[in-house]
Amino acid sequence: MRPRTTRRADKSLRRQELIEATIDSLAKRGFDATTTAVVADGAGLSRGIVNFHFESKEKLLVETLRYLSDEYRTHWRSAVNAAGPDPAARLWALAAADFDRKVCTQRKLAAWGAFWGEAKSRPTYRELCSPNDVEYQNTVADLVRQLVRPGQDYRLLARGLDCMLNGLWHHLMISPREFKREEAWAVARMHLATVFPDHFTDAGPIVPDGRPDGLEGAG
Structure with missing residues (x-):
């Protein structure tokens, strides 16, 4: 008999594989065409394994959104915490985090877009994301x-900044060939420098001696 920790690790791995396959399917096929059969095939697993781990397509989608x-x-929390106590450095890090490759890829943006398209008719999706959205908005404010x-x-000003960052994600989603992640981050930098000229240039936060610290961000 294998150790219980190994079984638990296997279960966690299988769940993650199915979630990643769901993201792939949402990005390639959209919401309606993403079925448990498609997800299982994409993960290279048997179709029954989806029901074993998630019971239904809806529960699989909820866990993927979660x-x-x-x-x-x-x-974004990690980015803000790593920026130190200065509010300008923290706001810069928060904005830069939106365009980091870890979260800002065409694959993930397309999956987000599929969920956004369903949010109006599926209150469960809104309820799931609402606490995170409120925390983000309060941090920005x-x-x-x-x-x-x-x-x-x-x-x-905080509401405008939040809408601007959301709008850049939507633009990246609908115009992936014409509008790139690097350009979106450049727009965000210029916005910060224009709205808060005492605290930013488009190169980064202004340090006490008057020079930007060069924290371009957005890896």
């Missing part, structure tokens, strides 16, 4: 609040 949402949250000039409404 995986994407948690991965995104973990990614708190960082913007620390950077605004007197008299500026930080809530409106």
Whole structure:
């Protein structure tokens, strides 16, 4: 008999393989054409294994969305925490994280797009992502609040920044040949430098001696 830890590792591996195959199918075929049979074939596993791990297509899709949402949250959180205490450096890192190859690929963007297209008619999807979205928006708002000039409404500026970053992802989704990840990040950098000229140039946050620190980001 194999050790229990090995069985658990195998189960986790199989689940991850099925989730990755679901992302592939959503990206290539879209929501309706993604079936448990297609996912099993894409993962190179028997079709019964999907039902064993997820019971149904809907549960497989929910877990795939949960995986994407948690991965995104973990990614931007790590970037912000690694940037240190300075709010400008943290906001720069948060924006840069959106265009990092770990989360910003055509494959994952297409999968996100498939879920976004279903969110209106499937409240479970909105409920699943809502806590992560609220945390992200609150983080943006708190960082913007620390950077605004007197008299500026930080809530409106934060909402605008959030919409701009979301819009760049949508543009990358619908125009992958004309609009590339590097250009999207350049747009975001210019936006930060224009809206917060006291804190950014398009090369990075401005350090106390007046020079940008060169944290271009977005690997």
